[in-house]
Amino acid sequence: MARAASKLSRFNIAALALGFAFLYLPIVILIIYSFNASRLVTVWGGWSLRWYNEFFNDTAMIDAAWMSLRVGATSATLATLLGTLAAIALSRGAGFKGRTLFSGMLYAPLVMPEVITGLSLLLLFVAINAERGFWTVVIAHTTLTMCFVAVVVQARLGALDRSLEEAAMDLGCDPVRAFLAVTLPLIVPSVAAGWMLAFTLSLDDLVIASFTTGPGSATLPIRIYSEVRLGVKPEINAICTLVVALIAVVIVVASLASKISDARGKSAAPL
């Protein structure tokens, strides 16, 4: 399949087209409706920015958005640091005592239902009498997103040519310097991609944030959720569109970064 130039059957093309339409249509509709001047969904009132206006005047929402951005940036940074370290250990560390447990712990949050992780973290915070707010959410999100970063970075580390590090050592670097001088520059794009992934995941999380946040530190998803429970509000459309736009920017940057990484990562091997 990797080298396939085989013909796509009509069934294949139909499956692809339908699949992607299914994935994108609801979001596209949402974006369009965010510009609907009319409050009602049934009526198209013309193009308007009034819902965006309403959002920018809604202090509660703005506070929540700001909170989400801060939590996202902080937890993404922490998660990237720890996740990269974990990836290094797993890809270069060969076998060590507790490796199975380590990788199990690391990858469990990927599949674990969020209600369980959220509840367990909250109980921990209560038991140690921690004040719930910004930092508890940051810790929770870091724990959740660390494994995503580790997966991304580990994949890159695994694909890198080992002889580059050996060459660096041959030319006078000790193992740590070899890593910093040669490997690190080559995985930076993947690390950056990992950061962005962790950021968007944090921005998006509802369940864990609900469990671990404190009074006055609502994140954007929490606010959106409480509004949505009461019914569809056009202002939400505008907020969602803005978030989608932000994430689209992040994705474009991430994919550019990974393109650069791909180009560099091929060691200068003979064809």
Added chain:
Amino acid sequence: MTEDTAKTASEADSPQSIPQPASGTPLLRIDAVVKTFGQFRAVDVLSLDIHAGEFFALLGPSGCGKTTLLRMLAGFEAPDAGRILLDGKDIAQIPPHQRPVNMMFQNYALFPHLNVRDNIAFGLKRAGMASADINARVNEMVALVKLDGFEKRKPDQLSGGQRQRVALARSLARRPRLLLLDEPLAALDKKLRESTQLELMELQRRLGLTFIIVTHDQQEAMTMAGRIGVMDAGRLEQVATPRELYEAPRSRWIAEFVGDINLLEGKFETSDASYPTMARRVAIATSEAGTIYVAEPREPLTKVNLCIAIRPEKVKLSRRAPASDDARAINRLDGVVTDVSYLGGMTSYKVKLDTGAVLRSSMANTARLDLDAYSLSQRVVAWFSPEDCVVLEQ
């Protein structure tokens, strides 16, 4: 295994043999080194001396342990037993970045995020050289490998041959005591390979450095190296100059591994001195070629079951039997040509002898119009001199 230092009187001084220092410690002494991976013994109690200024080749089939040995010299693997002495000092446990040894990697391992200059300067920066000195050395290296004008390029903007030069320049920049080359020409095409071989040899001679090259390509080893160490299954089978390896293989395996060979198995018959003007001869009764006379080997034969090895170019063909008093043609065998392969510079024949064996004979095409060439099913006489045979114990 000790090296074969005997030279016969007829041996010409090959242009590749570098005069060995009569005494003094070798630059590199590998002393009973062992390396195992799990159950598998990659290097099996191997000892070898390499002298300063040598161009030495480690030759062997894949899996023989030559790359493992090279990596131990570079420091990427540590031997489980034995010593590696460089200038008399044991470096076996010293990590690679502290050894005065550099390696040129098979896939070049050029740093993709650095340009040519920075790649070459990499090792120099680690050595703490002043930047003026670094610049001077880099310029020197670039000129040496003839890459002037390419300094600002990144590896992905270079051709395979150019990348190889950068790798070479980078590994020479620190002026190592010993340069290790891991199949350096494997990825180049034939024409480029040939010119690069000569360049490498010239470079090594000019700089007076010691090179150890690992290769599975016999041609390469024979062309470039002053001495070759043939390895199989973790052991050194023979260490000799290319000529000695080819003309005086120590075992059947080596005779077969290096170049083409005819092998005739037989039993010792008599030792014969009927021709006092020539060296003593030994008669061997072969199973498929009758009695063959070979020159008596220097070391006395201990076994009865022997194997005669003759290189194809030493087997001559003629339509009629040569004159019976031609002592060199005492081994004469009748047969039929069963295969003719025209290879341009020479023609290779397969002759099925009346006595059963199949001999290979190759003759140089010295004239453009060869009206004497033999054809299929032609009856010929294959003959060879006793001096051209090597006796191997099975």
Added chain:
Amino acid sequence: MSAPSIFTRPARLAAIAPYLWMALFFLVPFLFVLKISLSQTAIAQPPYTPVFDVAEGWEAIKAAFTALSFDNFRLLASDDLYVLSYLRSLLVAAISTSILLVIGYPIAYGMARLPQRWQAIAMMLVIVPFWTSFLIRIYAWINILQHDGLLNQILLALHVVSTPVVWLSTDGAMYLGIVYSYLPFMILPLYATLSKMDPALLEAANDLGASPRQAFWRVTFPLSLPGIGAGALLCFIPIVGEFVIPDLLAGSDALMIGQTLWLEFFTNKDWPVASATAVVLLLLLLAPLLLYDRLQRRQLERA
């Protein structure tokens, strides 16, 4: 996993920080869940008893230990509400995973057969919705499915129905939401496995007389089983504990276990029962979790 080398020792040191973090913030909390699940609810802060207070000394702690009980678990087992909730969750997850497999496989297969350049773009197109806020995507469906939403408008305009159909608050809407959200999780592992398949295998099958359909079932499908396993588990396990989607899209008569847990915790403020619910859920998921871990390790080590 690489063979031991000079890099091994420094690399292992890198594991320390993440190891400690995960041990503290992932493993240890489970112990608390277990402990609370064995406690009783109380009108107090924190809303459970007994509380292990180290300051009160060893005797108090021993007394607190004896106050622990399995009452909450007995409640879960005896009350139909909970049993049904677990069963519903498992059923919904199973059905959803099957739907996801049926829909996702052709898409992944189509992607794997695209020319190389297009494959990268297709991958991006699949990942982008995944990065787009999950909540927003569900909300987008609410927008379309609501009483006077777009779907009903279209159906009315085409005279397919005469009155607006109730789409929301149904199981159908919930399945739609689940499939929509988890599709990338099913497609990506499948695509990863399918794209690594050697096309020469199919050519060999054809050469030996197999029709395209036979070649698919006898060569492609069996070879894609690891991808199917990974994708199925990657979807099944989290769906069992789903909260947001059933809460927003499904009816309120039968609850999935995620909703039950949320209810117990936030509405009833009954932390012990909520914890017990979590413990049982974890036990139910233990087998699939271990299976997933084994598959994951094998995949990563092969890479």
